[in-house]
Amino acid sequence: MDIKSKFDSLKGQITPMLVFLVIFGILPLNKYLGNPVYDYINLSVGDFFTEVFIFGLFALSFALLLGYLGLLCFGQAVFFGAGAFVTAYSVKIFGWGYVPGVFLAILAAVGIAAGLGLIVKRKFGGIPFTFVSLAILMVFQFLYANAVPSDYGGGAMGGGMSFSTPPAFFKSIWALRIFEYGVFALLAILLFVGVYLKVKDKDFSIGKKVGSLAVVVLLSAGIAFLLHNHFTGIDLPVYRADAMRYYFSLSMLMVGYFLVTRVMNSPVGRVWLTIRDDETRTSVLGYNVYSYKFLALIFSAVLAGLSGALYVAYSNGVIVSGGYDPMVSINALIYSVAGGLGTVAGPILGGGIVIFARRVIYSYIGDLAYVVIGVAFVLMVYFVPKGIVGEWRSRKEKVKEYLGMGSSGVD
Numbered sequence: 001m002d003i004k005s006k007f008d009s010l011k012g013q014i015t016p017m018l019v020f021l022v023i024f025g026i027l028p029l030n031k032y033l034g035n036p037v038y039d040y041i042n043l044s045v046g047d048f049f050t051e052v053f054i055f056g057l058f059a060l061s062f063a064l065l066l067g068y069l070g071l072l073c074f075g076q077a078v079f080f081g082a083g084a085f086v087t088a089y090s091v092k093i094f095g096w097g098y099v100p101g102v103f104l105a106i107l108a109a110v111g112i113a114a115g116l117g118l119i120v121k122r123k124f125g126g127i128p129f130t131f132v133s134l135a136i137l138m139v140f141q142f143l144y145a146n147a148v149p150s151d152y153g154g155g156a157m158g159g160g161m162s163f164s165t166p167p168a169f170f171k172s173i174w175a176l177r178i179f180e181y182g183v184f185a186l187l188a189i190l191l192f193v194g195v196y197l198k199v200k201d202k203d204f205s206i207g208k209k210v211g212s213l214a215v216v217v218l219l220s221a222g223i224a225f226l227l228h229n230h231f232t233g234i235d236l237p238v239y240r241a242d243a244m245r246y247y248f249s250l251s252m253l254m255v256g257y258f259l260v261t262r263v264m265n266s267p268v269g270r271v272w273l274t275i276r277d278d279e280t281r282t283s284v285l286g287y288n289v290y291s292y293k294f295l296a297l298i299f300s301a302v303l304a305g306l307s308g309a310l311y312v313a314y315s316n317g318v319i320v321s322g323g324y325d326p327m328v329s330i331n332a333l334i335y336s337v338a339g340g341l342g343t344v345a346g347p348i349l350g351g352g353i354v355i356f357a358r359r360v361i362y363s364y365i366g367d368l369a370y371v372v373i374g375v376a377f378v379l380m381v382y383f384v385p386k387g388i389v390g391e392w393r394s395r396k397e398k399v400k401e402y403l404g405m406g407s408s409g410v411d
Contacts, residue, residue, distance in 0.1 A: 024049065024250055046246045047314070048359075052352040053249040054310045055335065057256045059347035061303035062332035064260060067341035068269070069296050070276045071125060075116060075133030077328035078140050079109035079301045083308025084318040085144075091167050091312070098167035102309040109305025110298055112136075117294045124293050125279070134326070141324040162317030170244040170313060249310050253348070256303050260344050263299070272296055334377055340387025349388060 058080055065071040083105035090101025116136055120129050263269050271292050274282045283289050312318050331354075332347070339350025354373065362369035384391050 046242045050246045050249045050314050052355055053253040054307050054314055055355065056348035056351040057253045058304055058307035059332045059335035059351045060256055060260060061300040061307065062329065063336035063341055063347040064300045065296060066336060068264065068272045068276060069293060072130045073133045074130060074326060074329045075137045076304050076332060077325060078112055078137050079304035080308040080328055081140065081324040082108045082112055083305030084312050087309040087312045088318050098169035098313065102306065105309040106302050106305045109301040113297050113301030117297050121290060124290055137324060137326060144324055167313060170241045245313050252306055252310060257344060264344065338380055338387055340390035343389040346387050346389035
């Protein structure tokens with residue numbers, strides 16, 4: 001691959017991330033941060049999107065296994081719960097703080113995933129893998145309900161741990177500045193890539209290109225200025241904890257999105273897809289199928305453990321029913337299928353739509369909302385089997401043709 005192709009690939013991956021970051025970086029303006037996202041939902045704009053970012057990341061970890069390897073892992077909730085509880089231990093019991101807790105959460109999730117991978121070595125796939133992962137989830141749920149001391153979050157009535165105030169990490173402002181500078185860095189990279197490609201273009205001419213480059217530079221400077229003023233306005237104690245949770249969750253979601261995108265466009269990702277389509281053929285070609293599946297399981301556990309650590313900060317604690325619960329994995333399955341398996345953006349988009357719909361419907365009919373969501377899920381599987389993003393990919397050329405955009409329209 002030549003330099004231009006590498007830059008084109010990098011630009012294609014950074015551009016959607018940058019658009020997402022800029023939109024959601026500016027969205028929770030300080031005067032709207034605490035306002036309800038919907039009149040009948042007792043949830044602020046900032047909290048709603050923070051929840052979407054966290055469970056979007058978790059759904060991405062779930063869809064990574066199911067969509068790219070065909071592995072249905074209900075034990076994904078174990079990685080999530082372990083990440084949440086280990087982070088809570090680090091903050092409340094050991095006093096190590098939140099950031100070390102995040103790294104420990106990832107290590108804990110990876111350790112459990114490695115154990116699961118060793119247990120299912122001979123049957124790493126299909127129904128055996130699904131049931132073994134579910135059994136491990138039930139074991140953790142039982143232990144926390146009956147064996148783990150209440151001081152460590154155990155308890156027959158659900159147990160858990162809570163904080164009276166957010167972790168100290170979310171009372172500071174330096175991480176908010178890191179997010180700001182991270183967006184600026186992405187802007188600079190994209191600007192550099194754009195200028196480089198323009199200059200290297202064999203049809204480059206000063207008259208044709210200077211105008212477009214000037215527009216790009218001015219637009220980038222305008223976005224940077226707007227973000228800087230926005231973050232300066234949000235640097236207030238009353239907004240700081242909510243803003244920090246929001247931006248830290250958004251940043252981690254983008255890190256996860258970027259990593260998954262890079263891996264799926266790498267030789268490892270292509271082998272995963274080959275395993276999903278024909279495991280026997282992949283093995284005959286000389287690939288160690290078990291090693292590649294094990295690697296995918298570890299990678300998904302990293303994302304799930306990280307989402308569990310984010311959940312602790314969002315909810316100021318964790319309970320057993322909010323961590324080691326099969327519904328956590330089932331919800332991720334719904335988000336993934338609704339958005340589109342085999343896509344990176346699908347689980348995130350599906351999570352946002354389903355979470356919003358569930359809360360709105362619940363505000364009107366209570367627990368019957370879950371019945372409505374269940375029926376809607378069945379109908380979606382029947383009428384939109386590829387999910388929202390998957391259906392768009394399969395129909396976009398027809399839509400572009402209908403709109404007169406041709407095949408060169410924007411994806």
